[in-house]
Amino acid sequence: MIVTPERPSQSLVVEPVARLIEAFSRLPGIGTKTASRLTFFLLRAREEQARDLANAIIQVKEQVRLCSRCFNITIGELCPICLSPNREAGIICVVEEPLDVLAIERTGVYRGIYHVLHGHLSPLEGIYREHLKIDALLARVQSEPIEEVILATNPNTEGEATAFLILKDLAPLGVRVTRLARGLPTGGDLEWADADTLGSALEGRHDL
Amino acid sequence: MIVTPERPSQSLVVEPVARLIEAFSRLPGIGTKTASRLTFFLLRAREEQARDLANAIIQVKEQVRLCSRCFNITIGELCPICLSPNREAGIICVVEEPLDVLAIERTGVYRGIYHVLHGHLSPLEGIYREHLKIDALLARVQSEPIEEVILATNPNTEGEATAFLILKDLAPLGVRVTRLARGLPTGGDLEWADADTLGSALEGRHDL
Numbered sequence: 001m002i003v004t005p006e007r008p009s010q011s012l013v014v015e016p017v018a019r020l021i022e023a024f025s026r027l028p029g030i031g032t033k034t035a036s037r038l039t040f041f042l043l044r045a046r047e048e049q050a051r052d053l054a055n056a057i058i059q060v061k062e063q064v065r066l067c068s069r070c071f072n073i074t075i076g077e078l079c080p081i082c083l084s085p086n087r088e089a090g091i092i093c094v095v096e097e098p099l100d101v102l103a104i105e106r107t108g109v110y111r112g113i114y115h116v117l118h119g120h121l122s123p124l125e126g127i128y129r130e131h132l133k134i135d136a137l138l139a140r141v142q143s144e145p146i147e148e149v150i151l152a153t154n155p156n157t158e159g160e161a162t163a164f165l166i167l168k169d170l171a172p173l174g175v176r177v178t179r180l181a182r183g184l185p186t187g188g189d190l191e192w193a194d195a196d197t198l199g200s201a202l203e204g205r206h207d208l
Numbered sequence: 209m210i211v212t213p214e215r216p217s218q219s220l221v222v223e224p225v226a227r228l229i230e231a232f233s234r235l236p237g238i239g240t241k242t243a244s245r246l247t248f249f250l251l252r253a254r255e256e257q258a259r260d261l262a263n264a265i266i267q268v269k270e271q272v273r274l275c276s277r278c279f280n281i282t283i284g285e286l287c288p289i290c291l292s293p294n295r296e297a298g299i300i301c302v303v304e305e306p307l308d309v310l311a312i313e314r315t316g317v318y319r320g321i322y323h324v325l326h327g328h329l330s331p332l333e334g335i336y337r338e339h340l341k342i343d344a345l346l347a348r349v350q351s352e353p354i355e356e357v358i359l360a361t362n363p364n365t366e367g368e369a370t371a372f373l374i375l376k377d378l379a380p381l382g383v384r385v386t387r388l389a390r391g392l393p394t395g396g397d398l399e400w401a402d403a404d405t406l407g408s409a410l411e412g413r414h415d416l
Binding site for chain 2: 013015016017019022023027029036037038040042044051052056057058061063074075102118
């Protein structure tokens with residue numbers, strides 16, 4: 001007994017609710033369903049929790065800026081890593097995004113400094129060399145006592161292209177340039193490794 | 209060559225960033241990884257997009273309230289459904305949450321009015337009868353020309369318990385009480401249906 005399906009007027013969703021659902025669904029990985037769920041959660045949540053979230057969003061935009069040296073995020077002029085006297089200033093690790101800095105810091109293995117490109121080459125998305133912090137990197141290599149540049153861009157097409165471009169730019173400067181090793185992920189399973197990864201693992205095999 | 213893993217100081221995450229990650233991860237279904245992703249997305253996003261989201265959160269709390277009759281969400285005194293002259297005022301559909309109203313409206317099948325309980329019975333979570341809008345429902349059934357009450361609480365343990373409690377309360381009032389049909393979902397597959405659903409489908413079979 002389906003009646004004439006006079007479509008459920010979206011006007012049933014009151015306007016501020018519709019606006020919040022819309023704002024949430026503009027975030028990456030958040031579809032309309034998740035956006036509704038978050039919105040209705042906040043409707044029921046304590047006033048304070050909603051206000052905390054709103055304030056945190058505003059403050060992150062107002063207070064956070066980029067380190068004037070390495071372009072990592074910071075609240076002062078320089079980021080905590082550039083300010084630290086305990087880091088090796090002769091090794092610079094080049095990453096695409098500030099989140100990559102955190103990922104590498106979590107390993108506890110790296111004691112050098114960073115340079116954040118803020119993206120990767122992607123002509124299809126309209127991202128060219130001039131949109132990345134590449135000139136600033138070259139300037140640093142020329143003015144700072146850098147001995148090694150680790151190109152830690154992502155191991156995918158865009159990351160490889162970006163690394164290759166930077167490698168060409170660095171060549172005349174005579175600095176050592178390295179790239180992160182590729183191989184099997186720890187805890188991984190040979191059987192499930194893709195051919196490319198397994199190929200890299202074979203090429204990069206080392207003596208025991 | 210793992211060095212002494214002087215643990216990556218969380219202080220590397222600048223404070224406003226840490227606070228936004230924390231605020232995002234207090235939302236349901238958002239873990240720390242997703243919260244970081246959203247935070248770093250907003251860091252890169254246009255000022256305006258971040259401000260839109262923050263304002264939408266504040267406004268949803270400031271402007272949205274509950275319909276004084278059916279407890280659906282609204283911005284005025286009554287919700288759009290209660291205000292509409294085109295709804296059958298003799299049928300009332302009882303749901304757990306405002307989102308359930310939207311789900312039923314999307315079907316285009318229902319022309320009656322609603323009553324939102326704002327939860328379900330759940331002694332384990334400390335939600336008892338008095339936390340739900342049950343007394344208000346009984347008052348409506350006594351004062352409005354209601355002929356049928358559809359108990360559309362969820363088809364799970366809490367929803368069933370809630371429906372059973374309301375059924376008992378409604379019994380003395382002599383109103384017709386119905387429950388949504390249970391059976392195979394449209395587009396579903398007999399082979400993958402759970403025993404309970406398939407059992408309900410058998411019990412509820414009808415002549416063709």
